[in-house]
Amino acid sequence: MVRPDTGTRAAWASHSEGRSAESESPELPTYIQGITEALREELERDPSVFLIGEDIGTYEGAFKVTKGFLQQFGPRRILDTPISESAIVGAATGAALMGMRPVVEMQFIDFISCAWNQIVNMAAKIHYRWGRAVPITIRGPSGGYTHGGPFHSENPEAWFCHVPGLKVVAPSTGWDAKGLLKSAIRDDNPVLYLEHKFLYRRIRGPLPGPDVTVPIGVAEVKRPGADASVITYGSGVHLALEAAAALAAEGHDVEVLDLRTLRPLDRAAIVATVERTGKVLVLHEAHLTGGLGGEVAALIAEHAFERLDAPVMRLAAADTPVPYSDPLEQQVLPDTARVTSALRTLLDY
Amino acid sequence: MRSVRTKSPPLATKAVKPALRGLTRPQLHELHYLMLLNRAFDDRISALYRQGKISGGAFGSRGQEACSVGSAYALEEHDVVGPMIRNSGVILTRGLPIRKFFANYLGRATSPTGGRDGNTHLGDLSLGIVAPISHLSSLIPVLAGVALTFKLRGEKRVAITWIGDGGSSVGDFHEGLNLASVMKLPFVLVLENNQYAYSTPTSMQCAASKFSDKAAGYGIRGVTVDGNDVLAVHHAVKDAANRARSGDGPTLIEAVTMRMKGHAEHDDAGYVPTALLAEWAKRDPIERFRRLLRSRRLLTEEEDRATEDRVAREIEKAVMEALSDPFPDGPTALDGVYAERSEDRGPA
Numbered sequence: 001m002v003r004p005d006t007g008t009r010a011a012w013a014s015h016s017e018g019r020s021a022e023s024e025s026p027e028l029p030t031y032i033q034g035i036t037e038a039l040r041e042e043l044e045r046d047p048s049v050f051l052i053g054e055d056i057g058t059y060e061g062a063f064k065v066t067k068g069f070l071q072q073f074g075p076r077r078i079l080d081t082p083i084s085e086s087a088i089v090g091a092a093t094g095a096a097l098m099g100m101r102p103v104v105e106m107q108f109i110d111f112i113s114c115a116w117n118q119i120v121n122m123a124a125k126i127h128y129r130w131g132r133a134v135p136i137t138i139r140g141p142s143g144g145y146t147h148g149g150p151f152h153s154e155n156p157e158a159w160f161c162h163v164p165g166l167k168v169v170a171p172s173t174g175w176d177a178k179g180l181l182k183s184a185i186r187d188d189n190p191v192l193y194l195e196h197k198f199l200y201r202r203i204r205g206p207l208p209g210p211d212v213t214v215p216i217g218v219a220e221v222k223r224p225g226a227d228a229s230v231i232t233y234g235s236g237v238h239l240a241l242e243a244a245a246a247l248a249a250e251g252h253d254v255e256v257l258d259l260r261t262l263r264p265l266d267r268a269a270i271v272a273t274v275e276r277t278g279k280v281l282v283l284h285e286a287h288l289t290g291g292l293g294g295e296v297a298a299l300i301a302e303h304a305f306e307r308l309d310a311p312v313m314r315l316a317a318a319d320t321p322v323p324y325s326d327p328l329e330q331q332v333l334p335d336t337a338r339v340t341s342a343l344r345t346l347l348d349y
Numbered sequence: 350m351r352s353v354r355t356k357s358p359p360l361a362t363k364a365v366k367p368a369l370r371g372l373t374r375p376q377l378h379e380l381h382y383l384m385l386l387n388r389a390f391d392d393r394i395s396a397l398y399r400q401g402k403i404s405g406g407a408f409g410s411r412g413q414e415a416c417s418v419g420s421a422y423a424l425e426e427h428d429v430v431g432p433m434i435r436n437s438g439v440i441l442t443r444g445l446p447i448r449k450f451f452a453n454y455l456g457r458a459t460s461p462t463g464g465r466d467g468n469t470h471l472g473d474l475s476l477g478i479v480a481p482i483s484h485l486s487s488l489i490p491v492l493a494g495v496a497l498t499f500k501l502r503g504e505k506r507v508a509i510t511w512i513g514d515g516g517s518s519v520g521d522f523h524e525g526l527n528l529a530s531v532m533k534l535p536f537v538l539v540l541e542n543n544q545y546a547y548s549t550p551t552s553m554q555c556a557a558s559k560f561s562d563k564a565a566g567y568g569i570r571g572v573t574v575d576g577n578d579v580l581a582v583h584h585a586v587k588d589a590a591n592r593a594r595s596g597d598g599p600t601l602i603e604a605v606t607m608r609m610k611g612h613a614e615h616d617d618a619g620y621v622p623t624a625l626l627a628e629w630a631k632r633d634p635i636e637r638f639r640r641l642l643r644s645r646r647l648l649t650e651e652e653d654r655a656t657e658d659r660v661a662r663e664i665e666k667a668v669m670e671a672l673s674d675p676f677p678d679g680p681t682a683l684d685g686v687y688a689e690r691s692e693d694r695g696p697a
């Protein structure tokens with residue numbers, strides 16, 4: 001994954017349609033197109049699906065995910081709201097109880113904190129308490145590498161993975177972005193869908209057709225290997241693939257396991273990769289302490305300890321807020337060089 | 350009633366006769382200067398963004414200078430402010446060196462956040478500035494807490510913050526303003542109704558006919574003023590601050606104005622009718638105030654030009670210095686997550 005140069009404005013560039021970002025295969029659809037296609041197809045397929053959020057109708061979303069939607073589906077299915085994240089999620093929950101399937105957009109995922117109580121106490125606990133399904137999807141742009149600063153760079157997965165009743169997914173490719181969003185919308189539970197805004201227009205690849213979904217709870221090996229495994233998700237997949245490619249040139253064979261779903265974790269896939277390689281680096285862009293890496297490492301200790309040839313390593317963002325200025329952001333977030341060097345340590349163990 | 354920046358002497362000590370709405374001629378000139386500075390600063394931020402020198406968001410307040418400058422100028426030095434993204438004029442009026450303000454946008458080590466945050470997200474308690482977060486309305490309870498402290502300690506100080514028409518729909522607006530109202534805190538909330546929240550018109554935020562009607566539900570004073578009339582804003586905030594100081598509790602001031610550009614530099618605001626913009630352009634707060642001062646013979650053409658020149662010089666010097674300021678060193682990013690030094694504690 002290439003970092004934006006100092007002085008470019010990657011975060012805000014992706015707001016505007018016209019600007020194209022770097023990509024290796026410009027003919028293929030982008031990651032963000034995968035999100036748009038999934039929403040469009042599910043709106044066409046199921047009349048109980050509607051979208052609700054801030055500036056998603058007339059403005060077509062801060063990142064233009066819902067381009068053309070108001071025209072195609074009308075204001076009864078594409079709902080602009082006041083700036084009221086808590087009310088949006090609460091209203092989506094009420095509508096879900098009445099048989100609708102709302103998809104909430106957070107303008108930036110950072111603002112999900114304003115809806116905390118509605119998500120973790122209301123939506124997540126309804127089915128356990130009184131047996132009613134709450135089929136809502138909450139999606140929004142997450143992640144850093146965009147000079148977004150402390151309030152536009154959040155990776156909030158660990159906050160929500162702690163909550164029974166929620167499912168959490170984080171696609172790394174357009175294929176998964178589309179397939180997982182369809183699964184999230186069709187799922188009968190509240191699903192938090194974390195899309196990475198740095199990948200929006202930088203990642204290209206094929207998209208699945210209208211009837212293909214990517215199941216929730218199933219990880220995928222993005223690159224098979226025999227010498228060591230990187231277990232990761234989201235932006236980390238791209239760092240890991242770059243590091244693996246660099247190390248392949250030196251004769252090392254690194255496997256990359258993309259978790260894709262963060263709750264529930266695919267334990268079988270995690271154990272299987274340990275069995276294949278015996279060495280594991282867990283990588284994520286969210287902070288180290290209390291992050292998903294600890295959970296993955298614990299699962300490995302419980303279920304695959306004898307298969308390990310080295311202690312499990314973790315690489316993650318530093319335990320600081322994500323700062324704005326380029327040198328500081330670079331210091332805090334993981335990059336390919338650090339992944340490569342962590343893998344070298346692991347391979348040499 | 351003074352700008353920390355310009356340190357104009359208060360009326361009482363100088364025994365100068367007020368020239369217009371309780372303000373002396375030098376004070377009127379300061380308002381004029383500060384609004385010009387506000388606009389020139391924002392324009393330069395816009396230019397820096399277009400040159401690719403600002404890596405994050407770049408926000409302006411064109412058309413809203415009277416809201417920021419008029420309200421901040423109505424405060425005393427020991428009052429505390431919580432400015433938002435449209436309030437570069439508040440930060441400038443409080444006296445933050447212009448260079449440091451540019452440095453914050455530019456992510457330099459010399460800025461108040463040392464590059465950790467950008468744009469108007471900066472705090473400096475020596476100037477009575479509490480930094481916002483992006484999450485709209487979150488500062489309202491915090492400034493209520495500042496006001497609570499003033500009340501508990503019997504200090505005649507006021508806390509003030511600003512909110513947009515859109516931000517008034519977020520939950521903390523209600524909780525913060527209600528708490529301040531119930532506790533009768535020395536708190537002022539200026540709601541800048543600039544007709545839009547990003548692309549969303551005010552009709553989608555509030556079903557009441559005026560935002561100031563919300564005040565009734567909290568049992569506090571609510572007033573609506575012309576937000577493009579710097580003297581009206583100044584008067585309303587001065588009055589609210591006086592009442593707050595004398596124990597009468599909070600006021601909600603709705604300043605009606607217009608966001609004359611997009612939400613931020615990336616947004617061309619194609620959703621705003623051009624006729625609406627043309628209508629508001631006639632009410633430009635800086636031109637209006639200039640015309641008023643000129644017609645009352647309170648500002649000569651030479652004084653006006655000299656002020657423009659001064660602003661241009663100050664902005665140019667500050668931006669050049671900020672551009673030559675260093676970026677922070679990467680490893681410093683890891684320091685300072687926790688308070689460990691006694692000098693980081695709040696002022697007693």
Ligand SMILES: Cc1ncc(C[n+]2csc(CCOP(=O)(O)OP(=O)(O)O)c2C)c(N)n1
Nearest residue numbers: 111435483484485513514515516545546547
């Ligand atoms: C809680 C929250 N939700 C969403 C946003 C994204 N956002 C930033 S500014 C903005 C519009 C704000 O409108 P308004 O409050 O009217 O202020 P204005 O920009 O007009 O000054 C939005 C939606 C945010 N900052 N905080």
Ligand SMILES: [Mg+2]
Nearest residue numbers: 513514545546
């Ligand atoms: Mg507004």
